[in-house]
Structures are given as structure tokens and as C-alpha cells.
Amino acid sequence: MPLITLPDGTTREYQDDVTPAQVAADIGPGLAKAALGARIDGELADLSAPITEDAELALVTAKDREGDPDEDAQYLMRHSCAHVMAEAIEELFPGARLVYGPPVENGFYYDIAFPEGSMISSDDFSRVEEVMKRIIKEDRAFNRYALSCADGLEKLRAEGSKYKIDNAERAIEAGSDELTWYATGTPGTDWEDLCRGPHVPSTGRIGAFKLMSIASSYWHGDERSDRLTRVYGTAFADKKQLKAHLARLEEAQKRDHRVLGRKLQLFTIDEQVGQGLILWKPAGAMVRQLLQNFISEELTRQGYAQVFTPHIGKLDLYRTSGHYPYYQESQYTPIIDRETLAGLAEEGCSCGELANRMDEGEIDGYLLKPMNCPHHIKIYASEQRSYRDLPVRLAEFGTVYRWEQSGEIGGMTRVRGFTQDDAHLFCREDQIADEVQGCLHIVKLIFSTLGMTEYRVRVGLRDPDGTKYVGDPGKWDRAEQACREAAATLGVPFSEEPGEAAFYGPKIDFVVKDVIGREWQLGTIQVDYNLPERFDLEYIGADNQRHRPVMIHRAPFGSMERFIGVLIEHFAGAFPCWLAPEQVRVLPISEKSADYANDLLGMLKDRGIRATVDHGSDRIQAKVKVAADLKIPYLAVVGPRDAEQGSVSVRAFGREQNLGALPLDTFVDSVARESESRGASSLMEHFEEVGT
RNA sequence: GCCACCGUAGCUCAGUGGUAGAGCACACCCUUGGUAAGGGUGAGGUCACGGGUUCAAGUCCCGUCGGUGGCUCCA
Numbered sequence: 001m002p003l004i005t006l007p008d009g010t011t012r013e014y015q016d017d018v019t020p021a022q023v024a025a026d027i028g029p030g031l032a033k034a035a036l037g038a039r040i041d042g043e044l045a046d047l048s049a050p051i052t053e054d055a056e057l058a059l060v061t062a063k064d065r066e067g068d069p070d071e072d073a074q075y076l077m078r079h080s081c082a083h084v085m086a087e088a089i090e091e092l093f094p095g096a097r098l099v100y101g102p103p104v105e106n107g108f109y110y111d112i113a114f115p116e117g118s119m120i121s122s123d124d125f126s127r128v129e130e131v132m133k134r135i136i137k138e139d140r141a142f143n144r145y146a147l148s149c150a151d152g153l154e155k156l157r158a159e160g161s162k163y164k165i166d167n168a169e170r171a172i173e174a175g176s177d178e179l180t181w182y183a184t185g186t187p188g189t190d191w192e193d194l195c196r197g198p199h200v201p202s203t204g205r206i207g208a209f210k211l212m213s214i215a216s217s218y219w220h221g222d223e224r225s226d227r228l229t230r231v232y233g234t235a236f237a238d239k240k241q242l243k244a245h246l247a248r249l250e251e252a253q254k255r256d257h258r259v260l261g262r263k264l265q266l267f268t269i270d271e272q273v274g275q276g277l278i279l280w281k282p283a284g285a286m287v288r289q290l291l292q293n294f295i296s297e298e299l300t301r302q303g304y305a306q307v308f309t310p311h312i313g314k315l316d317l318y319r320t321s322g323h324y325p326y327y328q329e330s331q332y333t334p335i336i337d338r339e340t341l342a343g344l345a346e347e348g349c350s351c352g353e354l355a356n357r358m359d360e361g362e363i364d365g366y367l368l369k370p371m372n373c374p375h376h377i378k379i380y381a382s383e384q385r386s387y388r389d390l391p392v393r394l395a396e397f398g399t400v401y402r403w404e405q406s407g408e409i410g411g412m413t414r415v416r417g418f419t420q421d422d423a424h425l426f427c428r429e430d431q432i433a434d435e436v437q438g439c440l441h442i443v444k445l446i447f448s449t450l451g452m453t454e455y456r457v458r459v460g461l462r463d464p465d466g467t468k469y470v471g472d473p474g475k476w477d478r479a480e481q482a483c484r485e486a487a488a489t490l491g492v493p494f495s496e497e498p499g500e501a502a503f504y505g506p507k508i509d510f511v512v513k514d515v516i517g518r519e520w521q522l523g524t525i526q527v528d529y530n531l532p533e534r535f536d537l538e539y540i541g542a543d544n545q546r547h548r549p550v551m552i553h554r555a556p557f558g559s560m561e562r563f564i565g566v567l568i569e570h571f572a573g574a575f576p577c578w579l580a581p582e583q584v585r586v587l588p589i590s591e592k593s594a595d596y597a598n599d600l601l602g603m604l605k606d607r608g609i610r611a612t613v614d615h616g617s618d619r620i621q622a623k624v625k626v627a628a629d630l631k632i633p634y635l636a637v638v639g640p641r642d643a644e645q646g647s648v649s650v651r652a653f654g655r656e657q658n659l660g661a662l663p664l665d666t667f668v669d670s671v672a673r674e675s676e677s678r679g680a681s682s683l684m685e686h687f688e689e690v691g692t
Numbered sequence: 693g694c695c696a697c698c699g700u701a702g703c704u705c706a707g708u709g710g711u712a713g714a715g716c717a718c719a720c721c722c723u724u725g726g727u728a729a730g731g732g733u734g735a736g737g738u739c740a741c742g743g744g745u746u747c748a749a750g751u752c753c754c755g756u757c758g759g760u761g762g763c764u765c766c767a
Binding site: 408414641 | 693694695696697703722723724725726727728729730740757758759760761762763764765766767
């Protein structure tokens, strides 16, 4: 006699087993029609799932109670749509074997092994979609049936589907006591798929869908294993939602930093220079410089010392640090001097032999530095250090080079040469907590100044069963606790992830999403017991004994390249006044006002404001349009009327209207104050009455 | 690195085997116009690069380089 408790607290009692569909029908025909699935005790389930005992039941409909698209409904619809797509593809591509087709954040995909010589391409999407539409129109029910593990496996073996057998075996290993299938229609005659479910009641309930793209993947994510074709699609409750989603994607594309980087002349990448190597153009370099100045000010305030170190170092340095032996495949190959190379050639030394002899240390060379720490360590080690000197905080906007896989490189977010806002703190163990806090303070300050609130924090802890970690467990416990406590003070979501620590210590990472939903790690703070050991670093303690310092690596924004790439997208290219490469553009109405415009330009430049004049022969409308396209924060329109009154008429980016006139001094002074205060004051304060 | 798709003017893109195109940007001329593009004229191309097929290749095939989306990787 199940007692069903609904989300509003009301209850219904049933004499026998009941399904969510029946409950929905009892509540009302509207709900029965709208229901796509159910949450039984919080667990997503089919509408036809039997409820045998007391349960909390919520019916899933396309829209939640706030009227927003319901996430569970989307999950059900997309999962079901993946089945429909798979059926359509199997129909059109005989011999295609299905592997795995889950819903994902913005849609779903299905991994499929296509037979040799029969490959789907995006040109095939429309005919696949036609078949899918037909299947949806047929409105066939999703019918679930279960077999015992043994019977199920036998069935799969009879069908000979290697991938599905694997899925089943893994489900069994994970503790399933049965295997379930979903037939799209009648089991035995209609299409079916081994699947855990749940699904919408029938294909007709899939509102609107679209195939999006094709990609490849590896079976089990293992690059040595079978290569699969992944077809991405998305589904929504109705056409309107789908359309809105596609519009969002289009909008997102407009703020893509690669598009804006070109349009706003921030940076360029030239294939002759090399893949993944950023050329900062003047406008982008200005943004970077302003940001670095901002960070530098805070570093100075926190007692960091800035240093400069070269872009290369001897191979032996990186043998000591361990970077060369352990991360060789992600470094540029070493540089060997001409004479040595000639000598080796004469000996007839093979490439393999050369590599071996470099590994052994018989041949030395130089490495483009993959990290800044060894150089900074040598600065630390260049003086005798007392416990009174600690912490020693060495900071550098240090450029490093890494041989990233070619397929992974793109835009500014994944590059081969980049500048970290790096620093290494050498401290006593009891100072770790305070130092980590200090690092977080910079992160908080800069993210809040930039208005970046959409980031998450990941605390990487050691895997409790792992054996790869250096340093004693007691130290680890204390360092992990310090990281955990520090992260909690940030006031943003953070997750603890065991096994994500570096082998030498725990870390805190900052992760943001780009405009197309990909996550990027920006900054990181890492506690390191290993390098001080490797380089035999020491300080003299109060006890007059030698002690080993602990190192903290921290690059709160990761790299200037990636950070500014993300920042461009964050602002959609419309930098706030203090960061804008061009802060003010003076627009004379005609040549008659050229002198007056130049006078204003002079005043702006005297106050350090980055400004230009558009002396072109365009009409004012065109000048405004051009400047607006460049997302310049303030436009200063000057004509005869202004010259007469000693004023300037102001237009701000993003405002459709001319804001009104200000005396020249007031204008220049306000922009200067806004710029110097990094936005704490604003020129807009003069126009508040107008704006509201 | 792997798979798919793509590479035509500075940018965005059209061009399905038969004379290389458009819009914007650029240069010059006219226009001196009060807030999101006034008008005209002109210049600009080794169709990424290298091979091949063909009477004929931007177009078809192979390779290389580069880009995009994924996968894998990311000290």
C-alpha cells in the first residue's frame, strides 16, 4: 500500500503498486499529458516505473515550477533523442555499431563505430534528421524490459556487439543485478538498445532537436583503443527553446576572444611564427600591461620582490628539478651548441643515441624553460637565508614554453609560449597557511575588481591510496588542511578532489568557463616539498641549525594569455575604462572643430588618458559607428556649439543616447579619476539623472 | 598526436571542371555634415603550399602546413 508524498506535501495512498503515470492521471489530465518522467525519492525514473512502497514523488514536466526549462526533463528528452538518432543512423548506415550515448550539458552525443569506408559527415545530418522526424512522428513508446545478467550477456554475445557487451560487463561490475533494454516500440520487433534509462514515455515527446557536430573519440577514452565517431545533437521541449539555444550559441560566437582579438586588434597568430605563439598587438599589449601593473602593485604591497630571469637554462638545471626527465614530451627539444652538434655528426651519432646521451647528462644543452621555478630557486639559493628572512617571495611575469599537442592549441587559451604571473614563496612550514591566504587575497582583489564572479575553485588533495607522493604524511595533512581552510574563505563554490594533488603537494586551482562552455584552469597555488629537497635548499633556524624551507608555487591567473583570452570574453571586448586600450575618442563634427578637438586631446593626454582624434571626413554618424564597433568607452563629440561653450558632448559605450554636455575640465578630470581608481569612481556619475 | 570539417582580397564570405567575385576596410575625389555608416572613382589575388588526374583545376585525388570542433594530454 504505497503512500505517495508529492512535492507540495500532499499525500495519496494506493492499494497496489502504482506508476508515476497513474498518479499523474489521478491528479489531472493536464499533468498526465505534460509528464515526461518522475523523480522517485529524488531518483529520476520512467513514468512507467512501478512504485511498490512509500515514496516521495515529483513528476517531471518540460518546465519547472518557475517556468524555466526543467533540467531533468531535458535529460530525459536528450537521452531519448540519442536513441532516436542512433536508430536513424543504424538505418542509414548499415553496419554502424553503437557504443555509448549519454546526455551532456547542452545536448547529447552517441559514440558510434562506423564500418570501414562508411563514414558519416555533417552533410548527412539532414537525411538523418529526416529519419529522426519520422521516428518521432510515429510516436513509438519507449518500452523497458530487463533480463538477468547471464541471459542479457548471452543475448548480447549472440548479437555480437562488442561494445554493448563491454557496457553490460561494466554495469555488472558496478553492481547491477540485471540488464535493461529500451525498445523504441515493441520489444523484439522494433529498434532497441541496452540502456539503463530512464526515458520519456514515447518518441513523440521529443519536442525539438538538431544534430550539431561530429567529432572523434576513443573507446574508454584510451587513445590506443578503437577510434569512434561521436555525433553531437541537442534537444529541447519545443522549437522556441531550441531556437533560443541556437541564438545563444551565435551570441557566444560574437564574444569569442579569437573573433574579438582580430576585430579589436588585440593579438594575432602567424603560422610562420609558429602555432600557439601569440603576437600581442599594441592594443592587446596595453591591456596586458595595465593588468600586470595592477597585479604588481598588489605584489609590492604584499612584500613580494620582482625578479627577471632568462627564457632558457641549461639542461642540467632541469635534470636536477626533474622537469627534463619527467616531462620531456611536453617540452621543446633542447638546444645544442653548434660545435657539439658538428662533433656528434662527425662521430655518426644517431638521433636516438643523441637523446640517450642527453638523458644521461653526457651532452649538455639548453632548454627553453618550461617553468620558472628552477631559476627562482637559484635566486633563493644565491644567498644564505636566515629564518628571519622568510618568507622570501620572488615574483616574475615569467615566460615559459611548452610543447602542447598540436590538436589542443587554439586562440589564447592553449598556447605554446605564455607568460605566467608567477611567484615562488620560500617559507617555513608554519607559514604555509598565511602565505596561501595572501595568494588568495590577490585572486579575490583582482576578480572582484574585474567583476568576474563565475569561477570555481578546486582543491586538489592526495589520493588516500596513492603511493606517488613525496613528503611525510603529517606535513601533507597540515598543508591540505591549510588549502582547504583558505579555499573556504573565498566565498565561491569549491570542491575537494582527492587524487588531484601534484605528486609534490596539494594545490588550489581556479577554473573558469569560456564562451562555448569549455572549462579552463586559470590560476593555481601549489605547496611543494619536493623541489627544496632536490635543490637542497636551506635556511638557518633560530636553533642555529640548517632547515629545509617549503615552497609555494603560485600563479593566480595562470598565464597572461589565457587570462586575457577569458577576460576578453568576460567583457565581450568592451573593457572598462581603466583597462581599455583606447579610453576616449574625440570626434570633431567637421574640420571646423579640428583645433578644438586637438586642444581636448592635449588635455586628455596631459592626464595620461589614452585618447585619439578622428579627423576623418566622415559624418559624425559614421565616426560614432566606427568607434562603437571598437567598443571605446567614451566618445567626446565636439562641434562649434561646444567650442563656443567650452564643453564636450559625451557618449558612453553601450548607451544609445548622447549623454549630454560637460565642461572640458570636468570631463577630463572624471575620466582620469575613473581610470586611476580602476573604476571605483565613474564619469557616469555626472549623468545619473539622465540615465534613470 | 588522433578523427571530422575547413583554408578564395586586410576582414566576412559567394563561386559544383571552362575569363577570379561581393560587402566592409584601404587610397583618391566630391561632400563640412550634431550622435550606430553621405556619394563617386580606384587599387588590391601564386584561390594556404607541393605534387597528381584532365584538352582545361579555386573546383577532383594525394601529401604538407595552418584553422575549427571534439578525443587524448596539460608538471
